[in-house]
Amino acid sequence: MREFHGVDAVRAAEAPLLASLPEGTLMRRAAYGLARIAAAELARCRGGVVGRSVLVLAGSGDNGGDALFAGADLRRRGAAVTAVLMKPERAHTAGLADLRAAGGVAVAAEDVLAGRVRGFTAAYVAVPDLVIDGIVGISGRPGLRPDAAELVARLEAAARRPVFVAADLPSGVDPETGATDGPAVRADVTAAFGACKPVHVLGARWCGRVEPVPIGLTLGAPELRQCEDVDAGRHWPVPGADDDKYSGGVLGVVAGSQKYPGAAVLCAGSAVAATSAMVRYAGGAADRVLAAWPEVVATATIGEAGRVQAWAAGPGGGVDDAAERRLQGILATDVPVIVDADGLTILARHHEWVRERSAPTVLTPHAGEFARLTGSPVPADRLAAVRTLAADLGATVLLKGNVTLISEPGRVAYAEHSGHAWAATAGSGDVLTGIVGALLAAGLDPAFACAAAARVHSTAAGLAAQGAGAVSKEGPGAPVSASAVLGQVRAAVRAVRS
Numbered sequence: 001m002r003e004f005h006g007v008d009a010v011r012a013a014e015a016p017l018l019a020s021l022p023e024g025t026l027m028r029r030a031a032y033g034l035a036r037i038a039a040a041e042l043a044r045c046r047g048g049v050v051g052r053s054v055l056v057l058a059g060s061g062d063n064g065g066d067a068l069f070a071g072a073d074l075r076r077r078g079a080a081v082t083a084v085l086m087k088p089e090r091a092h093t094a095g096l097a098d099l100r101a102a103g104g105v106a107v108a109a110e111d112v113l114a115g116r117v118r119g120f121t122a123a124y125v126a127v128p129d130l131v132i133d134g135i136v137g138i139s140g141r142p143g144l145r146p147d148a149a150e151l152v153a154r155l156e157a158a159a160r161r162p163v164f165v166a167a168d169l170p171s172g173v174d175p176e177t178g179a180t181d182g183p184a185v186r187a188d189v190t191a192a193f194g195a196c197k198p199v200h201v202l203g204a205r206w207c208g209r210v211e212p213v214p215i216g217l218t219l220g221a222p223e224l225r226q227c228e229d230v231d232a233g234r235h236w237p238v239p240g241a242d243d244d245k246y247s248g249g250v251l252g253v254v255a256g257s258q259k260y261p262g263a264a265v266l267c268a269g270s271a272v273a274a275t276s277a278m279v280r281y282a283g284g285a286a287d288r289v290l291a292a293w294p295e296v297v298a299t300a301t302i303g304e305a306g307r308v309q310a311w312a313a314g315p316g317g318g319v320d321d322a323a324e325r326r327l328q329g330i331l332a333t334d335v336p337v338i339v340d341a342d343g344l345t346i347l348a349r350h351h352e353w354v355r356e357r358s359a360p361t362v363l364t365p366h367a368g369e370f371a372r373l374t375g376s377p378v379p380a381d382r383l384a385a386v387r388t389l390a391a392d393l394g395a396t397v398l399l400k401g402n403v404t405l406i407s408e409p410g411r412v413a414y415a416e417h418s419g420h421a422w423a424a425t426a427g428s429g430d431v432l433t434g435i436v437g438a439l440l441a442a443g444l445d446p447a448f449a450c451a452a453a454a455r456v457h458s459t460a461a462g463l464a465a466q467g468a469g470a471v472s473k474e475g476p477g478a479p480v481s482a483s484a485v486l487g488q489v490r491a492a493v494r495a496v497r498s
């Protein structure tokens with residue numbers, strides 16, 4: 001399980017070390033890790049360190065200090081290192097002295113922007129091989145100030161884009177929410193000092209690859225977790241010697257209709273793929289579901305369906321009176337229920353149906369459905385928003401997006417980021433609903449069920465994008481549809497279990 005700690009928690013963990021260790025020790029540790037990562041990137045992307053040019057963008061705080069010390073280290077390893085000081089009079093004194101002692105050059109941002117830097121230095125500043133972003137760290141507010149924004153824009157536009165390595169986090173991105181407000185650094189690699197912070201998953205698109213740099217912190221409970229393959233794989237329900245078709249947990253699917261049979265087929269099919277236990281279907285698309293998945297036990301109505309250990313309801317089911325009555329009936333049961341899509345539109349008018357439940361309820365809105373449920377659009381601080389809704393309804397809420405967030409009252413939240421966006425396709429949510437439902441029926445903790453299902457779902461989408469026989473989700477890929485994602489659910493389960 002990957003863990004992300006909030007800024008206050010990181011500062012609290014740093015405090016005893018700052019008090020007990022010789023001054024500058026933590027910064028030296030951070031800078032050493034940063035330099036090591038930058039050197040590895042230079043070797044990987046530019047074939048070596050010696051003779052390559054490194055530009056350090058150094059702000060006035062400790063983040064700039066880290067970057068200057070790392071620059072000194074890289075200079076000693078043979079790179080040409082130039083630091084651009086955002087505010088020369090407030091540059092980190094010891095870091096700047098170390099850079100100069102190592103033979104590095106420092107210039108003022110103001111002089112660079114005004115074209116007052118000439119000769120070799122001008123060339124190094126204009127087209128470096130690698131940029132270390134030390135403009136701001138965990139004290140940074142979103143957005144870059146105009147001088148920093150202009151420097152970054154010029155580097156981004158260079159004929160050969162340099163490799164960007166961020167010290168702690170990309171400048172311009174909020175450390176707690178991952179939100180931006182104007183320009184920000186788009187890093188290829190981020191060196192996370194002491195702990196991963198929420199930005200490292202919530203602002204994943206800005207961070208690139210995140211490499212933790214241990215500096216000796218002892219940390220408490222995290223703010224956020226990410227379920228990794230190994231976590232999903234370890235707890236994925238698979239039959240044992242004593243299991244039968246019921247003991248693994250039967251899921252009932254109430255989705256789709258004669259008008260929209262696709263949602264029923266996708267939702268029931270993904271449940272079938274995710275679990276060995278029985279899947280029941282109740283609704284107007286029973287014929288279509290059976291034609292696609294003969295192993296499903298299908299009936300026309302919920303009343304005719306046998307016992308289940310969880311229900312999955314909502315996708316493609318409509319929002320009319322009959323759909324309302326069906327959903328109300330399902331939520332009146334004492335088994336876990338996942339509600340998605342049309343079911344969420346109905347719930348926007350009936351929050352009490354969720355609040356009054358004693359069994360777990362999982363809601364899986366996308367941004368539009370979230371706005372319908374809460375009455376206002378998803379704000380920049382998505383994590384706070386999902387926590388508030390979960391607490392308000394007493395439910396587990398999974399907010400879909402490029403970074404999917406999962407929260408339930410009083411518990412550490414989960415985030416899922418796949419590193420790609422292939423799951424952003426029609427019907428993909430129906431597939432996720434079936435997987436979550438299967439895991440709820442198997443008795444998994446609701447928030448963990450959501451996190452593990454989201455992991456397998458995004459893995460399936462990544463595999464689908466790579467085509468038949470893919471064993472890796474990396475590569476250029478091609479657009480996929482929800483049926484293709486569903487077709488890879490078993491391969492994704494295999495992948496997380498291996």
Ligand SMILES: NC(=O)C1=CN([C@@H]2O[C@H](COP(=O)(O)OP(=O)(O)OC[C@H]3O[C@@H](n4cnc5c(N)ncnc54)[C@H](O)[C@@H]3O)[C@@H](O)[C@H]2O)[C@@H](O)CC1
Nearest residue numbers: 014026027030061062063136137138139140141143145168
């Ligand atoms: N405290 C410690 O023990 C350690 C801290 N470390 C480094 O220290 C960093 C935190 O340093 P600081 O607290 O000095 O603060 P920062 O270096 O994050 O920020 C410095 C100042 O930048 C200004 N600023 C805020 N938003 C800005 C923006 N959008 N554009 C331009 N300037 C902006 C603010 O005045 C802020 O105080 C960490 O991220 C990490 O890199 C590491 O050296 C490891 C040890």
